[in-house]
Amino acid sequence: MKKTMVTPVRAAPAYEVVTEHLRRALQLGRLMPGERLPAERQLADQLGVSRTTLRQAIRVLELEGIVESRRGPAGGLFVLPQRYGERQVKAMMAERFAQIEELHQFRLVIETATARAAALNRTDKDIGRMQAALATMSAIIAQPAATKVPDHVAHFLAADSDFHTSIAAATGNSYLAHAVEEIRATRLIPIGAVFTRLDPTTNDGHQDLLDAIVAQDADRAAECMASHLTGAHEGIKRQIQSELKAQAAAERKVRERKSGAVKSGPSNVSEHRD
Ligand SMILES: [Zn+2]
Secondary structure (H helix, E strand, O other): OOOOOOOOOOOOOHHHHHHHHHHHHHHOOOOOOOOEOOOHHHHHHHHOOOHHHHHHHHHHHHHOOOEEEEOOOOOEEEEOOOOOOHHHHHHHHHHHHHHHHHHHHHHHHHHHHHHHHHHHHOOHHHHHHHHHHHHHHHHHHHOOHHHOOOOHHHHHHHHHHHHHHHHHHHOOOHHHHHHHHHHHHHHHHHHHHHOOOOOOOOOOOHHHHHHHHHOOOHHHHHHHHHHHHHHHHHHHHHHHHHHHHHHHHHHHHHHHHHHOOOOOOOOOOOOOOO
16 A cells, blocks of 8 residues: 555644643743733633633643632632652653753754854844843842742743743844744753752853843854853753752662661761751
8 A cells, every 4th residue: 555645634622722832831931830820801812712712721731730720809820830749750850861961962053053143133122131031040049048939940940041032032033033942941841840949050151141142242152152051951960860869869768668677877976967
């Protein structure tokens, strides 16, 4: 039998398109944990769909634990913080580890080219957007650990996302802008949901990068972007490795306790808790 050249088209129902759209907004940090979504009629208008379609999409997101509707005067539809169980986290991170190198290589190619083009094409308005995003990130990093607001990691990542997508927008090239958005959407899901603290080096290089773009120095902007991305990549790998190690140690402890074979070490003095 002759092989067909094309596969059949499966048209997605409207509510699935809406679900995907809202999921993506969350992944990009355009919707934040705790945020209340607009009222049904308004949201349906904004999305350009019927209220029935919207309701179907909301039901799916509710089942997935992404949003929650609350009753009462302060009620409405709220974005839930994305938390995962330990098992889920472990599976996600192991999977991510294989992917993370590939994504980094892609980022290096796309985002250094983006920085170069942004330095040459940026407007004052673009610079304003980058400065605002950087100010948000610096403020979050500067907060003392004790007073860190909940979800500060998610807020930081959303500002970081805004910083990188505003650089992409400054190129004036919609393909580059789309590629960077794609990278951000892929990257944010597990990382924002998994990590509860920020690597201290997370904000490194942003200021130098912005300075180079302001100065319209394309070579320097590309260099700064490359070193920022490589630094961030190393930081993420360190963090994943240490979380995986901590989880393996915790599991080993549980297993030992279960088998009743817990031997106390040479001295318990070295064990201290904070
Ligand atoms: Zn960054």
